[in-house]
Amino acid sequence: MTDIDWNDYALETQAIRAGQRRTAECEHSDPIFATSSFVFSSAAEAAARFSGAQPGNIYSRFTNPTVRTFEERLAALEGGERCIATASGMAAIASAAFGLLKAGDHVVCSRGVFGNTTLLFQNILGKFAVSTTFVDLTDYAAWEAALRPETRLLFLETPSNPLTEVADIHRLATLAHDHGALLAVDNCFCTPVLQKPLALGADIVIHSATKYLDGQGRCLGGAIVGADALLEKQIYPFTRTGGPAMSPFNAWVFLKGLETLALRMKAHSENALALATWLESQSWVERVHYPGLASHPQHELALRQQAAGGGIVSFAVEGGQDAAWRLIDATRMLSITANLGDTKTTVTHPATTTHSRLSEAERAAAGIGAGLIRMAVGLENLEDIKNDLRRAFPG
Numbered sequence: 523m524t525d526i527d528w529n530d531y532a533l534e535t536q537a538i539r540a541g542q543r544r545t546a547e548c549e550h551s552d553p554i555f556a557t558s559s560f561v562f563s564s565a566a567e568a569a570a571r572f573s574g575a576q577p578g579n580i581y582s583r584f585t586n587p588t589v590r591t592f593e594e595r596l597a598a599l600e601g602g603e604r605c606i607a608t609a610s611g612m613a614a615i616a617s618a619a620f621g622l623l624k625a626g627d628h629v630v631c632s633r634g635v636f637g638n639t640t641l642l643f644q645n646i647l648g649k650f651a652v653s654t655t656f657v658d659l660t661d662y663a664a665w666e667a668a669l670r671p672e673t674r675l676l677f678l679e680t681p682s683n684p685l686t687e688v689a690d691i692h693r694l695a696t697l698a699h700d701h702g703a704l705l706a707v708d709n710c711f712c713t714p715v716l717q718k719p720l721a722l723g724a725d726i727v728i729h730s731a732t733k734y735l736d737g738q739g740r741c742l743g744g745a746i747v748g749a750d751a752l753l754e755k756q757i758y759p760f761t762r763t764g765g766p767a768m769s770p771f772n773a774w775v776f777l778k779g780l781e782t783l784a785l786r787m788k789a790h791s792e793n794a795l796a797l798a799t800w801l802e803s804q805s806w807v808e809r810v811h812y813p814g815l816a817s818h819p820q821h822e823l824a825l826r827q828q829a830a831g832g833g834i835v836s837f838a839v840e841g842g843q844d845a846a847w848r849l850i851d852a853t854r855m856l857s858i859t860a861n862l863g864d865t866k867t868t869v870t871h872p873a874t875t876t877h878s879r880l881s882e883a884e885r886a887a888a889g890i891g892a893g894l895i896r897m898a899v900g901l902e903n904l905e906d907i908k909n910d911l912r913r914a915f916p917g
């Protein structure tokens with residue numbers, strides 16, 4: 523079964539079957555290889571495995587069959603040659619950074635990335651003499667102006683969190699390549715069902731599998747996808763030695779998640795678009811941010827680059843923090859949590875949670891007002907979600 527070329531199959535099929543392998547027991551669901559190491563038939567075979575002369579498993583920090591199935595499935599979905607799974611999304615970003623960068627290198631990173639990504643580049647990599655310039659996601663002149671001879675990596679998320687700004691991946695990939703740099707795209711919000719950054723020119727795709735790939739908020743995991751040569755030569759040496767490996771059990775949970783990914787991303791996007799459209803018509807809502815709305819500043823680009831808008835909707839209520847907290851506290855069903863990518867709808871107040879460490883001026887510059895609410899729209903019935911949001915503003 524491993525001799526099937528999954529690139530010949532459609533995305534829905536890849537999500538269910540790519541990478542599948544069966545043991546002699548002929549099990550139908552994927553087996554969980556809960557083992558730290560693998561046994562050799564002889565001392566000579568052990569030596570051959572360690573030298574690389576004979577391919578095969580040695581130790582689960584290097585390779586594990588359940589994790590390998592997840593890696594092959596996600597690589598097929600993203601249209602990449604190779605995938606390396608990691609223990610979390612941040613482990614994927616850290617591994618890509620430590621694998622690709624060395625002292626003296628420079629990074630240009632979007633200001634609108636996940637908070638820990640900002641801290642990783644700014645504080646942790648800063649200690650190793652890797653410097654980072656942060657720019658506005660959609661300010662292409664700023665991306666270009668930030669480039670230096672030693673710039674090695676451009677890093678972005680699109681759509682951004684929480685304002686769902688959309689950047690032109692092809693344009694920034696071209697800019698990176700013209701300057702001898704690589705482009706990495708965190709594809710957490712869209713997943714390969716809605717957006718394929720490698721086909722648009724990106725060199726590396728990053729995932730937090732914790733979000734939509736799992737889809738039900740159970741496990742932490744992450745992944746790096748890209749060309750075999752790049753991952754094998756530059757990133758695998760770090761993950762094999764540095765040890766941020768994904769657990770086989772988590773890989774199995776993600777495999778189950780991937781089987782429904784195509785259906786879920788379509789359903790999340792439908793619910794989110796309907797909710798965003800409804801929110802725009804409410805008198806107590808000042809502004810709605812969703813790539814699928816005609817009012818979104820990069821709506822045209824989103825239509826070209828993404829198959830649908832995804833599940834994240836942000837909106838500002840009139841009355842600042844008091845009104846935003848009143849709305850959140852009046853909900854009964856929605857989950858007040860910063861997590862996203864779950865079948866359960868989540869609601870959060872960025873200014874006092876995910877973005878609370880920014881100064882008020884920094885938040886204002888980033889467009890994150892006191893009345894802003896971010897929702898990760900789940901798969902509950904739309905009327906029930908609306909009813910929960912209406913409780914604080916009846917009529």
Ligand SMILES: *Cc1c(COP(=O)(O)O)cnc(C)c1O
Pocket residue numbers: 610611612613636679683708710711729730731732733742743744
């Ligand atoms: C959650 C998240 C991460 C980090 O993933 P973890 O699995 O929590 O480490 C990275 N990028 C984005 C866009 C995320 O939402």
